[in-house]
Amino acid sequence: MVWKLISVLLFVAAIANGAFLSESDFAPEDTIVRDVCIIGGGSTGTYAAIRLKEQGKSVAVVEQQHLLGGHTETFYLDSGEYFDYGVEGLISNELSRNYFRRLGVEWRLLLPDTLIMENVNFETGKRVPPPGGVLATIAAAILYRGVIEKYDYLRNGTISLPDPVPEELLRPFREFVSEHRIEGALSLIFTFCQNLGNLMDVPTIYIIQAFGIQQVDAILSGFLVPTKGGYELYRKAAEVLGADVLYNSSVVQTERSRSSVKVVVQDSTGQSTLIHAQKLLITIPPTLENLKGFDLDETETGIFQKLVYNNYYVAVLNHTGIPDKINVVNTNPDNGPGSLPHMPYAWRLRYPGVSGYVTSEIIGDVSFTANDATELILSGLSRMRDAGTYNVTTPELLLLASHSPATPMVSPQDIQDGFYRRMYGLQGRQNTFYTGRSFASDHSPILWAYTDAVIQWMSLA
Helix, strand or coil, X not given: CHHHHHHHHXXXXXXXXCXXXXXXXXXXXXXXXXXXXXXXXXXXXXXXXXXXXXXXXXXXXXXXXXXXXXXXXXXXXXXXXXXXXXXXXXXXXXXXXXXXXXXXXXXXXXXXXXXXXXXXXXXXXXXCCCCCCCCCHHHHHHXXXXXXXXXXXXXXXXXXXXXXXXXXXXXXXXXXXXXXXXXXHHHHHHHHHHHHCXXXXXXXXXXXXXXXXXXXXXXXXXXXEECCCCCHHHHHHHHHHHHXXXXXXXEEEEEECCCCEEEEEEECCCCEEEEEEEEEEECCCCCCCCCCCCCCCHHXXXXXXXXXXXXXXXXXXXXXXXXXXXXXXXCXXXXXXXXXXXXXEECEEECCCCCCEEEEEEXXXXXXXXXXXXXXXXXXXXXXXXXXXXXXXXXXEEEEEEXXXXXXXXXXXXXXXXXXXXXXXXCCHHHEEECCCCCCCCCHHHHHHHHHHHHHHHXXX
């Protein structure tokens, strides 16, 4: 035990001093050789692993949590009931259906759990009128689609831009809304873009990326969901991947070259494993915090340090006193047009289809903590009680899931200066490839399609 502790301390010291990796420092049973090492076992990382294995490649998936799926989370009750509180539905296209078939997952069309909506200002706790001029969903979708369809180069969900970048894509979304008279579509747009924060201040390009042609068309063609809950997809994927997933593990050091990559990971017990791979695929958001331990060069650091983002949480509560079969939407009549809430905010209290439960999406800036999110949602419920809006009793917060960071962004000036051209140009550098929501729209089938393209590039590199 003493020698084990000493070896761990020496290993940590070597990492701190930036020592080169040597495979002789690892026992054979602590060394893994694979074609591809995948960082992150969320939607994109899991899909990549399944696709690569289908192509005969060996993989190792490094996942920080104890299960796969990332933001796809399902709350299962002892009664056999369940509801999704992360990803709620997937675009119903051939790619999605084929993926489900490959994993043996049955699906159904996603239908709303309720059509009843009540508007409440969460800052006062009082009921308020719905925003004026709101169009029906289909009409809003058609109006919005007609405005954005000229940006065909954004259709695939990436930020692949012409040079120079059209000025209106860089301007705050409020100017785009005013110019194109799409105020009536704001409620629908916000449904898909609430993770972006103060919507009207965000550069227009990020709105179109988050809610683009593919998402608009899916409103007409439908969304699908696994019949046993969203997590069923990842339970089946975990069965296929088996021991190829290193759970509860994080990267502590990498050494990349033009010939191969070496990745040292450490699990929650302190056990270290060396992964020697031909290629590295990073699927987590490439923030400097997430990439601590990676041997980033000045170019990579210079690009990734520009990313800024919001923090995003999802709460599951019961005993709130909110009646079943209604969704309570946070509506601020003083923030026009659209009556959208100011950040930080809880977007809504959503009825998930199971009596007595509600879920809520909570968004704040990078300094917004889990404790802040808890206080925000509980204080909002208290104000609804004090205002007599609902018979709020003793709400119980059952869980608070972090979906941070939410859609990393950069400044309009950085976009104009070619940030995304440089970021996409990192593909293949030092045998390292990237996918995930920093590179494509944060919707699983769009991310999967982009990941297929990345896998093709990897095969050619």
